[in-house]
Amino acid sequence: MSLDKFVYMANQIASFFVTQGQETAAASTADHIKKFWDPRMRAAIIAHVKAGGAGLDPVARLAIQSLPEVSSVPEVKSEVGQATQTR
Amino acid sequence: MSLTEHSLVKEIDYGTPRSNAEKSVTLSIDGKSLSVPEGTSIMRAAMEAGVEIPKLCATDMLDAFGSCRLCLVEIDGRAGTPASCTTPVAEGMVVHTQTERLSRLRKGVMELYVSDHSVDSLDRSKHPDADLLDTAAAVGLQEVRYGFDGAHHRNPGIDDSNPYFAFDPAKCIVCSRCVRACEEVQGTFALTVSGRGFDSIIAAGMDEKFIESECVSCGACVQACPTGSLIEKKVIEEGKPEWSEITTCAYCGVGCSFKAEMRGDEVIRMVPYKDGKANRGHSCVKGRFAWGYANHKERILKPMLRDKIDEPWREVSWKEAIARVASEFKRIQAKYGIGSIGGITSSRCTDEETFLVQKMVRATFGNNNVDTCARVCHSPTGYGLSTTFGTSAGTQDFDSVEQMDVAILIGANPTDAHPVFASRLKKRLRQGAKLIVIDPRRIDLVRTPHVEAAYHLPILPGTNVAILSALAHVIVTEGLVNEKFVRERCDWDEFSDWAEFVSQPRNSPEEVAKVCAVPAQTIRAAARLYATGGNGAIYYGLGITEHSQGSTAVMGLANLAMATGNIGRPGVGVNPLRGQNNVQGSCDMGSFPHEFSGYRHIARDDVRSAFETLWQRKLDAEPGLRIPNMLDAAVDGSFRGIYIQGEDILQSDPDTHHVAAGLAAMECVVVQDLFLNETANYAHIFLPGSTFLEKNGTFINAERRIQLVRKVMEPKNGYEDWEITCLISEAMGYPMHYNHPSEIMDEIAQLTPTFAGVSFKRLEELGSIQWPCNEKAPEGTPVMHINGFVRGKGKFVITEYIATDEKSGPRYPLLLTTGRILTQYNVGAQTRRTDNVIWHHEDGLEIHPHDAEQRGIHDGEWVKLASRSGETTLHALITERVAPGVIYTTFHHPDTQANVVTTEYSDWATNCPEYKVTAAQVSPSNGPTQWQQEYNEFARKSRRIATTIEAAE
Structure with missing residues (x-):
């Protein structure tokens, strides 16, 4: 299951930014995740935090809580509609 | 003009190397007045003035030797007839190269050479391969008074043991150009002149056959030979080449320039090009000789389809194959969403091809699910150097090594992985520069003929960041910081925070020694040498990046360079030795899911709108999936189709079982490659690719150098790779029209500020260009950050050592690390299909005698490697070579599949896999594991191609 990996990755990112200063760590972690994570990964980890966020370190949890909701998660396994190539 | 109407590219041989002196000297040669740099030989000065002095033992790749006595000249006011190769020019000198006396002397010398040669006349038509007779004719020799039947020098017979070249002692004049090329250019010292007088002969190793000696088959001796005594076997078999083109090697990130020498549409040989600024006329066994894969019987030339991966392949037309790709991708997107497909660009393909793949993903697929193999090698370099300096690339050109005084070589093994750069480094080390090697393994450069590292720090795998902080600790606490540089160029507050961090006792060599297993005194001495030894340059490889703290380690290197002021001039810098021929280019071209070409984030509205305007498509502002994320998403069900151009992720990516599971979960895997690689075992559509000899385009090497790749034959598969991408895109409803790759480069230049001044025309004019190339730097940028960092102030980053979670313990007590070997290249798809397999036909496991004895393991026996x-x-x-507790293997052969063992841990910033640390255990074994046997059977079945269409049903 990928979620375990996402938790691990978020903790790993947070553990680097913690060394750069406690006060900016959560914001930097959030920024990193926003810059590099595909929306479906962000949506999964945000949902995980809402469901309790088991396994997440405090800074990682704070960071994910500060992430904006993901608006454009690709629909998964939906049978409806013909996808267009532009959005 | 057809390809074969080109002529043979002739390079002028000036006889001796160029002098770099600034002072100029004026002299007269045969009545012509000219000025040349001080230290230039008369021979070279004459050639620059268009006067060719006959020579045999001299060539401009080598220092003057003065043995053949053919290049004699007369100088007014000086007695005798000095050799022009060893005599430097002097102010006011008056030189005569053509006099009656010189002519007589040269004929006399030549007569002696010819009398010892295995010819029976001076008739060149009777001896077409006796190159010596050309020189005899050039000096006007018309008779040999001694006859042709006298005693000849020793001749033990032709040595054709090397697969690529032969040595015929009968043609040898013992000028020692080969011996000197092996020493001066390659730095291997495999050759010598054995015996004296008529007994003298060129000998490899200890009078062994070439193949048995320490010869590395770089070809420098063959290139240096003036008589054809050492010659490519292909020339013997097929005849001399008739025409040639300058092109760029498609193996490693050094980016050597070659002349592809052709006869009709067949390659006769690849000869390194002296004006190539990366290689300066040198080569290695791969680029020089290992190009035969292009004609290998296993190369696939027709598109193929199958509905399921357990079916045999069915050959189809291009039209049918492309239509299937388009219909499958459209079907998948309709069913699973726009983000359900993606693409992988190839670091083996050209910039133009790479650019088009990412363009197709972003514009045609409508998402940003594009990645490249840099993900698994130097993505941390991009992140780390961009964060600290502001540019995702190395800071220097390779010429810079000539001004280096002390080098730190960390996590790189250039004599195997970047051989031509290694030769240039060794040359500088023989001149007296110092070397610090930081590597778990005793690589060749630790001690090799005439080179010995000042210090070797054999750290435990996974402790790079700790050792870098310890080096910084010494530099800061012993007052070795270049404060002037730091105050001028860097953010002082960030520096202060960093200096305080590294000064903490836990970062001292004495503490770090416990983690790294390197004595504190050695760490201190190495740090002092780097900080005080003059121009300090850092060269590093995947031993830095492929760790869970890969990006942190890159920033650690940048910190060291800034603290010591070793940035922004020739001879210094932070230099990644990049793996693939075009991995720099594939990154530059926007192959990452979060950024466009030129490393600009897709969320930037100004950048995105420029692309949207030109491409006439709305583009997604959200980052896409990286390769490991794609595989995860495939297993989770949201990623269902992939287009892979020229990459073998099954063999090259970590944790093979996971990659296989991801690929197996997809509904449409499209592989475009030369061969049915391991990934193709899971493919539904195979599109045959073209080789670098069959296409036009550009590669970018580790120096940021953009170089032309020129087509010397038509693609055997029918299309250049960029044309195939265009076909797919058009079939999916987004036509991309280009008549030539140069038009793609024009589009890249239009959209990418660092490439604004680049075009094929400019590349033709300048030979090569190092980006950034724009209005500010119209001819490119050899050395970066000269008057300040690209990002403004250099940024010091705190690099706390966080041990990887991949830990050794009772079950897995050893640490496995991986690397390359000289004669094979990465997954071996190309080199395994050449005679290079003679040197390395399988991957082996290096283990220390102590660890071997404990386990009852004997040399050469099967062992099981488990993680x-x-x-x-x-x-x-x-x-x-490896310390106790450390084991090492290469990953060139699919039979071994070293990546079955490597883990899924990855760099915190970029997900670059942690290939370089795996906790493992080794035990005696009877032979291949059940998995290996099953995989071999699966691969065999998967590669079946139906002979008729009926058979597939």
């Missing part, structure tokens, strides 16, 4: 991810078997190589 938490999986297990494989291979043969043991017992060696003290």
Whole structure:
């Protein structure tokens, strides 16, 4: 299951930014995740935090809580509609 | 004009190397007045003035030797007839190269050479391969008074043991150009002149056959030979080449320039090009000789389809194959969403091809699910150097090594992985520069003929960041910081925070020694040498990046360079030795899911709108999936189709079982490659690709150098790779029209500020260009950050050592690390299909004698290598190159599949896999594991091609 990996990755990112200063760590972690994570990964980890966020370190949890909701998660396994190539 | 109407590219041989002196000297040669740099030889000065002095033992790749006595000249006011190769020019000198006396002397010398040669006349038509007779004719020799039947020098017979070249002692004049090329250019010292007088002969190793000696088959001796005594076997078999083109090697990130020498549409040989600024006329066994894969019987030339991966392949027309790709991708997107497909660009393909793949993903697929193999090698370099300096690339050109005084070589093994750069480094080290090697393994450069590292720090795998902080600790606490540089160029507050961090006792060599297993005194001495030894340059490889703290380690290197002021001039810098021929280019071209070409984030509205305007498509502002994320998403069900151009992720990516599971979960895997690689075992559509000899385009090497790749034959598969991408895009409803790759480069230049001044025309004019190339730097930028960092102030980053979670313990007590070997290249798809397999036909496991004895393992026996991810078997190589507790293997052969063993841990910033640390155990074994046997059977079945269409049903 990928979620375990996402938790691990978020903790790993947070553990680097913690060394750069406690006060900016959560914001930097959030920024990193926003810059590099595909929306479906962000949506999964945000949902995980809402469901309790088991396994997440405090800074990682704070960071994910500060992430904006993901608006454009690709629909998964939906049978409806013909996808267009532009959005 | 057809390709074969080109002529042979002739390079002028000036006889002796160029002098770099600034002072100029004026002299007269045969009545012509000219000025040349001080230190230039008369021979070279004459050639620059268009006067060719006959020569045999001299060539401008080598220092003057003065042995053949053919290049004699007369100088007014000086007695005798000095050799022009060894005599430097002097102010006011008056030189005569053509006099009656000189002519007589040269004929006399030549007569002696010819009398010892295995010819029976001076008739060149009777001896077309006796190159010596050309020189005899040039000096006007018309008779040999001694006859042709006298005693000849020793001739033990032709040595054709090397697969690529032969040595015929009968043609040898013992001028020692080969010996000197091996020493001066390659730095291997494999050749010597054995015996004296008529007994003298060129000998490899200890009078061995070439193949048995320490010869590395770089070809420098063959290139240097003036008589054809050492010659490519292909020339013997097929005849001399008739025409040639300058092109760029498609192996490693050094980016050597070659002349592809052709006869009709067949390659006769690849000869390194002296004006190539990366290689300066040198080569290695791969680029020089290992190009035969292009004609290998296993190369696939027709598109193929199958509905399921357990079916045999069915050959189809291009039209049918492309239509299937388009219909499948459209079907998948309709069913699973726009983000359900993606693409992988190839670091083996050209910039133009790479650019088009990412363009197709972003514009045609409508998402940003594009990635490249840099993900698994130097993505941390991009992140780390961009964060600290502001540019995702190395800071220097390779010429810079000539001004280096002390080098730190960390996590790189250039004599195997970047051989031509290694030769240039060794040359500088022989001149007296110092070397610090930081590597778990005793690589060749630790001690090799006439080179010995000042310090070797054999750290435990996974402790790079700790050792870098310890080096910084010494530099800061012993007052070795270049404060002037730091105050001027860097953010002082960030520096202060960093200096305080590294000064903490836990970062001292004495503490770090416990983690790294390197004595504190050695760490201190190495740090002092780097900080005080003059121009300090850092060269590093995947031993830095492929760790869970890969990006942190890159920033650690940048910190060291800034603290010591070793940035922004020739001879210094932070230099990644990049793996693939075009991995720099593939990154530059926007192959990452979060950024466009030129490393600009897709969320930037100004950048995105420029692309949207030109491409006439709305583009997604959200980052896409990286390769490991794609595989995860495939297993989770949201990623269902992939287009892979020229990359073998099954063999090259970590944790093979996981990659296989991801690929198996997809509904449409499209592989575009030369061969049915391991990934193709899971493919539904195979599109045959073209080789670098069959296409036009550009590659970018580790120096940021953009170089032309020129087509010397038509693609055997029918299309250049960029044309195939265009076909797919058009079939999916987004036509991309280009008549020539130069038009793609024009589009890249239009959209990418660092490439604004680049075009094929400019590349033709300048030979090569190092980006950034724009209005500010119209001819490119050899050395970066000269008057300040690209990002403004250099940024010091705190690099706290966080040990990887991949830990050794009772079950897996050893640490496995991986690397390359000289004669094979990465997954071996190309080199395994050449005669290079003579040198390395399988991957072996290096293990220390102590660890081997404890386990009852004997040299050459099968051993089982197991980790938490999986297990494989291979043969043991017992060696003290690795420390006790450390084991090492290469990953060139699919039979071994070293990546079955590597784990899924990855760099915190970029997900670059942690290939370089795997906790493992080794035990004696009887042979291949069940998995290996099953995989071999699966691969065999998967590669079946139906002979008729009916058979597939």
